[in-house]
Amino acid sequence: MAHAVKVRLAKLAGTSGLAMLVAMPCLAQAAAEKPALPTETGNQTSAAAPDSTGAVLDGGTQQDVVVTGIRGSLDKSLRIKRDSAVVVDSVNATELGRFPDSDVADSLQHITGITINRTTGGEGQYVSVRGLGSQYNITTLNDRILATDDDGRDFAFDILPSDVISGADVLKSPEASAQEGSIGGTVNLRSARPFEHPGFHAVVRGEGSYNDMSHDKGFKVSGFVSDTNKAETLGFLVGIVYSDTKFRTDSLNYATYDPNNPGVWPPATAGGVVPPGAQPVVGLCCIQFGSVVDRKKRFAVTGAVEWKPSDTLHIVIDGMYTRLRDPQVAYNQSYYPNFTYDQNGNPEWSNVTINDGIITKFTGTNFTPEVVNQTIDRTVNTYLIGLNGTWEATPRLTLKGDVYRSHASRPEGGQDAFVTAGLVSPTPYNQNIITYSANKNAMPDISVTLPDGSDYATDLASGRLNNQSLWSTHYVGLSGYSIEDTVTGAKFDATWAFDGILKHLDVGVNYVTRSKSRSDISNDWTGGSNQYSSLYNTLDGQPAPITFASMGANVISTFNFPNYFAGAGGSFPHTQVLLDIPALLAGLKTLDGTPNYTAGSGTYLFSATLPQYNAVNSYVVREKTISGYLQATLGGPRWSGNIGVRLVHTTTTAATAVDNILKVTVADTANPTNAGVVDYSAPTALVEHGSYTLALPSANLNYHITDRLQLRAAVAEVVSRPNLNQLAPTETDNAINQDYVVSYAGNASLKPITAWQLDASLEWYYHPNDMISVALFGKKLRNDITTRELNGVDIGAVGCFNGNACAPLLFSVIQPVNGDTAKIYGVELSWQHMLSNGLGIRSQFTHTWSETRVDGQNAGPEAGVAPTTFSINPFYEHGPVSLSVSWDHTSPFVYATFTEITGWSAYAKSYDWVTASASYNITKQLRVYVEGKNLTNAIVRTYLNQNPYAIWASGATGTSSSVGAGYSAYGRTLTAGIRFAF
Numbered sequence: 001m002a003h004a005v006k007v008r009l010a011k012l013a014g015t016s017g018l019a020m021l022v023a024m025p026c027l028a029q030a031a032a033e034k035p036a037l038p039t040e041t042g043n044q045t046s047a048a049a050p051d052s053t054g055a056v057l058d059g060g061t062q063q064d065v066v067v068t069g070i071r072g073s074l075d076k077s078l079r080i081k082r083d084s085a086v087v088v089d090s091v092n093a094t095e096l097g098r099f100p101d102s103d104v105a106d107s108l109q110h111i112t113g114i115t116i117n118r119t120t121g122g123e124g125q126y127v128s129v130r131g132l133g134s135q136y137n138i139t140t141l142n143d144r145i146l147a148t149d150d151d152g153r154d155f156a157f158d159i160l161p162s163d164v165i166s167g168a169d170v171l172k173s174p175e176a177s178a179q180e181g182s183i184g185g186t187v188n189l190r191s192a193r194p195f196e197h198p199g200f201h202a203v204v205r206g207e208g209s210y211n212d213m214s215h216d217k218g219f220k221v222s223g224f225v226s227d228t229n230k231a232e233t234l235g236f237l238v239g240i241v242y243s244d245t246k247f248r249t250d251s252l253n254y255a256t257y258d259p260n261n262p263g264v265w266p267p268a269t270a271g272g273v274v275p276p277g278a279q280p281v282v283g284l285c286c287i288q289f290g291s292v293v294d295r296k297k298r299f300a301v302t303g304a305v306e307w308k309p310s311d312t313l314h315i316v317i318d319g320m321y322t323r324l325r326d327p328q329v330a331y332n333q334s335y336y337p338n339f340t341y342d343q344n345g346n347p348e349w350s351n352v353t354i355n356d357g358i359i360t361k362f363t364g365t366n367f368t369p370e371v372v373n374q375t376i377d378r379t380v381n382t383y384l385i386g387l388n389g390t391w392e393a394t395p396r397l398t399l400k401g402d403v404y405r406s407h408a409s410r411p412e413g414g415q416d417a418f419v420t421a422g423l424v425s426p427t428p429y430n431q432n433i434i435t436y437s438a439n440k441n442a443m444p445d446i447s448v449t450l451p452d453g454s455d456y457a458t459d460l461a462s463g464r465l466n467n468q469s470l471w472s473t474h475y476v477g478l479s480g481y482s483i484e485d486t487v488t489g490a491k492f493d494a495t496w497a498f499d500g501i502l503k504h505l506d507v508g509v510n511y512v513t514r515s516k517s518r519s520d521i522s523n524d525w526t527g528g529s530n531q532y533s534s535l536y537n538t539l540d541g542q543p544a545p546i547t548f549a550s551m552g553a554n555v556i557s558t559f560n561f562p563n564y565f566a567g568a569g570g571s572f573p574h575t576q577v578l579l580d581i582p583a584l585l586a587g588l589k590t591l592d593g594t595p596n597y598t599a600g601s602g603t604y605l606f607s608a609t610l611p612q613y614n615a616v617n618s619y620v621v622r623e624k625t626i627s628g629y630l631q632a633t634l635g636g637p638r639w640s641g642n643i644g645v646r647l648v649h650t651t652t653t654a655a656t657a658v659d660n661i662l663k664v665t666v667a668d669t670a671n672p673t674n675a676g677v678v679d680y681s682a683p684t685a686l687v688e689h690g691s692y693t694l695a696l697p698s699a700n701l702n703y704h705i706t707d708r709l710q711l712r713a714a715v716a717e718v719v720s721r722p723n724l725n726q727l728a729p730t731e732t733d734n735a736i737n738q739d740y741v742v743s744y745a746g747n748a749s750l751k752p753i754t755a756w757q758l759d760a761s762l763e764w765y766y767h768p769n770d771m772i773s774v775a776l777f778g779k780k781l782r783n784d785i786t787t788r789e790l791n792g793v794d795i796g797a798v799g800c801f802n803g804n805a806c807a808p809l810l811f812s813v814i815q816p817v818n819g820d821t822a823k824i825y826g827v828e829l830s831w832q833h834m835l836s837n838g839l840g841i842r843s844q845f846t847h848t849w850s851e852t853r854v855d856g857q858n859a860g861p862e863a864g865v866a867p868t869t870f871s872i873n874p875f876y877e878h879g880p881v882s883l884s885v886s887w888d889h890t891s892p893f894v895y896a897t898f899t900e901i902t903g904w905s906a907y908a909k910s911y912d913w914v915t916a917s918a919s920y921n922i923t924k925q926l927r928v929y930v931e932g933k934n935l936t937n938a939i940v941r942t943y944l945n946q947n948p949y950a951i952w953a954s955g956a957t958g959t960s961s962s963v964g965a966g967y968s969a970y971g972r973t974l975t976a977g978i979r980f981a982f
Helices: 017-031 069-083 104-108 456-462 581-589
Strands: 006-008 039-041 044-046 064-066 088-092 114-118 124-129 138-141 167-171 186-190 201-211 217-228 234-265 279-310 313-335 349-355 358-367 370-392 397-411 416-423 432-439 442-449 471-479 481-497 502-522 536-539 542-545 556-559 576-579 612-635 639-658 661-666 677-680 684-704 709-720 731-733 741-744 753-767 770-801 807-834 839-854 868-878 881-890 893-896 906-908 911-921 926-933 939-944 967-969 973-981
Touching: 069 088, 069 753, 069 770, 069 807, 069 839, 069 868, 069 881, 104 114, 104 124, 104 167, 201 234, 234 349, 234 358, 279 349, 279 370, 279 442, 313 576, 349 432, 370 576, 416 576, 416 581, 442 456, 471 581, 753 807, 911 939
Parallel strands: 006 064, 138 186, 279 358, 661 770, 741 807
Antiparallel strands: 039 044, 044 064, 088 167, 114 124, 167 186, 201 217, 201 973, 217 234, 234 279, 234 967, 279 313, 313 370, 349 358, 358 432, 370 397, 370 416, 397 481, 416 471, 432 442, 471 502, 481 502, 502 612, 536 542, 556 576, 612 639, 639 684, 661 677, 684 709, 709 753, 731 741, 753 770, 770 807, 807 839, 839 868, 868 881, 881 911, 893 906, 906 939, 911 926, 926 973, 939 967
């Protein structure tokens, strides 16, 4: 090939980069047996390029054209896929410090087989791969495990500004030399290196954002500098990102049903007599909805130093630090219309309508409206630093070494608050009337009539209810987990090259230690949160509520959000209530030492309200893994592949504390609401150990049917470790309510989940930058984790009932165990095509089928992941103009298999997420751009058992929901920015 001259597209006046790219096959076909993909120059691509007339520039010499932007990103992704030894899909930066989307998780959603879960503001947070949730996957940075800020292993992508990432690979089939720990797939993030961008480069960006639902604004600034010396033996890169963005999310937090509330309709009498013709029904227990406001401030620094003193030695030191400051406040309306009987034994619900076994309309009396303010003080500090070296000791022997440390800290313990306030009605006390009516695929109608005949919503909006004498509190929860996660790793690899079919032999060892601690600092366990459950004082000798005014506290005020639940349907109060939590705590402190009439004796103790360390719900889990592998890479004229085995040995130590139940005393067992008295031992340290050894074989084959058509096949045994919180045997019990159950949240003896998986894909690279592929996969999981209950267990406790003699008391014990199985299989389709006129398209489609079995019984599909997703991304890139639209679709799916209604599952509706971007290069150095996120104003909805009257999903038995919000709206966000490069 003649000499190559790098020419930037911006200098080729009147020349279409895409036109040059489309003409490349004609040039390459005559010159090579296999059409060559463009060679890489950092994150850019170089390709032989004719001019717009088809002639080769410079008198027939082939020139290297540096391609950036969308096209350059897709070129690199295609090259990674084609050249990889395993099944992989990628997404890459469009230029230094610029990812295709504002959120890494959003970009990953464009990849086949990927679905994401969204957090507040609609940001992608957790990633699922091929029908398996995030707990079945691992996330790495430069092939190093990232520490996480939750109490499991799931990596939250919202801590990470997308600007610090140069690319992300989703490895779907394993090889023996790769880090084990994922059944769904491994998401490996890549940070930029200076040798990827030879010479001096600097980029500065600034942008502002606006959300049309909340009217909130934000901004982000970033800067990157990269340089190498002329000999390209030494280089450095530094990048800094800072953003400050405010979000609002309108959400239905839960609407929980209780199968025993009221049980049948017409209802049984207060004495339990069921009238003739009564039918089983489920009644609403509680509904809570409102807005979550959070202000995310992100700061990140990334850096790398590369040193290549010779052609045989390459050393890299790189690191990343991120800080997320994300205080959240939820302003919620709360309605608890429990079915009860009045003092005369008459039911307090009337005008009841039943649909599909659910009470969808009723009128209830003796009702108290409540408001809730919840704060979450999420602050996350994460860093990873590592040293990597490669030495070509001989022409055949290459040695590699890598050491790193990653740490995540979330010091949230005791910083969160959940505070409720109830309306103190005028005389007669608490005679409010609630009218509730569910609506198909919409929010419900809720109205409350106060005893004086006025409307609650109207009075709230007018400010009439801002009177501090009309409100009191009954729950003051102060809590939070402090999380520390530290991962330290070291690995050594050696590669020996051969001639013939055996291309090279790889051997290596890997050592990883991980320590995760959770410190629960709260006031629930001390009883401090509930001591104000019904505040009373004496007024003229009669009990009366203690209000905010009587405490001398100015706690409550009202305000309104714009576009509150816009388009959600339904009719309900729209005025928000702000509770000044510091003022409330100051008011409660004034009660310190005064008689607590609700408790019958004793006094209020404010010190118990303050959060305290709870050893019984805290833990430290340490995990040590040493692994080694042997892998042979083989190849022939039209095929390549590898076969190997990875041997893994892991030991775990889980430490917590337990307070054993010694004695339960119940005065009247005939009254199930009569709480017993439980005597506990002092918290005692509990340390449990576990270990396992696994051999994980794998084989990958890549066969070139033709120069453009290749077939991949892979088979492997893979593993996914239990979440770290599932290893810690923290304990809870319900003995106080005559429900003799002890639950252990973890089990240190849990074994990892294992699976055999098969992969096959057919990839047709019909032009160097165009591709159609179809992939099939199947996974059979063993030892999946489930919860098992053992009845009649003697835990060493005694029971004393109705004043009789005490005797051993048997409990039911619940604990996670291995035992479930699952099958997941699916198909993936992807297509990428570029036209000479600047137009192009990228699209993908994935469908999975799954079946889970619990205790040998079919439990339906895998919960939490959509069976069908697709993404369509048309784009246009020509000269100074770049346009792109991404449409991501998620099908309906099973949100949760187990809910509070036996046999009913929770479902999520389908939704579409649309983003778009446009940019224009004013000069070679100056670019302006605009972006739109969630342009269709998508709303995430979940519902119960496909019942159109229940658009929300409910999960756990009782008054809380385990499956999250049933309605979440984020609004559209528009961003405009400017970029200057030099």
